Amino acid sequence: MGQPEALDDWEGRPVEEWARLWDVPLLEAYDELPSTNDHLRVLAEAGAAHFTVVVADAQTAGKGRGGKHWESPSGMGLWISFLVRIDSEVPPILVPILVGLAATHALERLCPSLRPGIKWPNDIEVEGRKLGGILCEGAGPGAVVVGVGLNLHQGIEDFDPGLKGRAASMEMAGCCGVSRCKVAGELLSAARSLVDPPPPLLDERLRQEVRDRDILTGRAVRTEAGVSGQAIGIGADGALLIEVEGRVQEIRAGGVMPIDSGAKGAT
Numbered sequence: 704m705g706q707p708e709a710l711d712d713w714e715g716r717p718v719e720e721w722a723r724l725w726d727v728p729l730l731e732a733y734d735e736l737p738s739t740n741d742h743l744r745v746l747a748e749a750g751a752a753h754f755t756v757v758v759a760d761a762q763t764a765g766k767g768r769g770g771k772h773w774e775s776p777s778g779m780g781l782w783i784s785f786l787v788r789i790d791s792e793v794p795p796i797l798v799p800i801l802v803g804l805a806a807t808h809a810l811e812r813l814c815p816s817l818r819p820g821i822k823w824p825n826d827i828e829v830e831g832r833k834l835g836g837i838l839c840e841g842a843g844p845g846a847v848v849v850g851v852g853l854n855l856h857q858g859i860e861d862f863d864p865g866l867k868g869r870a871a872s873m874e875m876a877g878c879c880g881v882s883r884c885k886v887a888g889e890l891l892s893a894a895r896s897l898v899d900p901p902p903p904l905l906d907e908r909l910r911q912e913v914r915d916r917d918i919l920t921g922r923a924v925r926t927e928a929g930v931s932g933q934a935i936g937i938g939a940d941g942a943l944l945i946e947v948e949g950r951v952q953e954i955r956a957g958g959v960m961p962i963d964s965g966a967k968g969a970t
Contacts, residue, residue: 707733713758714884721884725891727785728752735777737764739784740840740850746786747842753788754899758887765852767836768825768958774866779857781883784850785891791845792903796955797941799825799837800905800913801897802849806835807916809889810853814878820918823934823943823959827853828918832871849894853886904939913937919961927957934959 710718713732722730729751736742736759743757762775762782775782787798806827807819820828827835835853842848854872862870873881897909905913914920919934924945932947942953 707736709733714882716884721887722756725756725888726895727754727756727891729755731757733757733759735759735761735763738762738766738850739782740766740838740848743784743786743848743850744840744842747846747848751786753786754891754895755786756783756891757785758783758883766850767838767852773836773838773852774863775852776857776861779861780855780872781851781853781886781890783852783887783890784848785894786842787847787849787898787901788845789847789898789901790903793901794903794940794942794955795839795841795847796824797903797905798847798849798898798901799839800937800941801901801909802837802839802851802894803827804909804913804916805893805897806837806851806853806890808893809886810834810873810878812889812893813881813885814873814876817873817876817878819916821913821916822918823937824941829871829876832869832875834871834873834876849898851890853890855881855883855886905937905941906939910937910939919943919959922961923963924959925962926954926959928954930954931962934961 710732718732739757739759759782761777765773765775767773803821810817810819822828825837838850840848857872920936924934925931932945935944935946942955945952
């Protein structure tokens with residue numbers, strides 16, 4: 704099977720024009736890829752520049768954290784990856800937090816009625832349902848491939864049965880007719896402001912912005928490693944803070960699930 708062929712035009716304009724509009728050094732667009740992250744990793748390992756971008760109309764092997772499958776049907780969402788080159792002092796867990804914040808900024812600008820929340824470490828939720836996800840993967844020293852999947856046009860009937868109770872899209876949230884190119888432009892602009900370059904720690908302004916969108920604070924949670932307690936926030940380095948029997952534990956890896964029935968922030 705041959706290599707996929709890059710498109711000359713995407714969303715009605717030449718790809719090179721989108722690259723100029725978004726101020727990125729290289730944009731590659733495809734009808735279909737196995738994974739935008741995997742494709743960009745190859746480019747990164749060959750020396751691709753900071754903020755090189757890959758976008759596909761569909762992914763056949765889209766993935767989320769922990770190798771989970773990510774549904775990426777044609778025309779239904781934005782499936783995009785971009786390369787961030789970071790200093791060694793930047794904590795790896797901070798990058799998905801910053802990109803999550805950028806994604807909420809973009810969604811809020813495009814749809815002011817939307818109240819997206821950040822679920823540590825890498826999910827974007829609306830009204831308790833997952834609208835998007837972020838997957839950050841290393842691509843050599845100082846290089847991070849950032850994959851973002853955002854559901855845009857699905858109705859509930861478009862999701863697999865196992866996702867119908869917990870997935871969302873912009874249209875399901877009442878934001879109809881928003882194009883992929885607008886979402887991509889807003890996302891990359893917001894990401895530029897936060898990870899070009901990423902700070903070594905969240906300052907107080909950024910911590911407050913994250914705090915305002917953090918859907919776990921105040922909720923009972925359990926980590927994949929079996930730590931149970933009350934989430935009390937996100938630290939300056941991006942770690943999840945959990946109070947366990949009066950002591951604060953800092954979680955920097957793995958996932959976490961709420962174990963109560965409450966919902967915060969994404970309303």
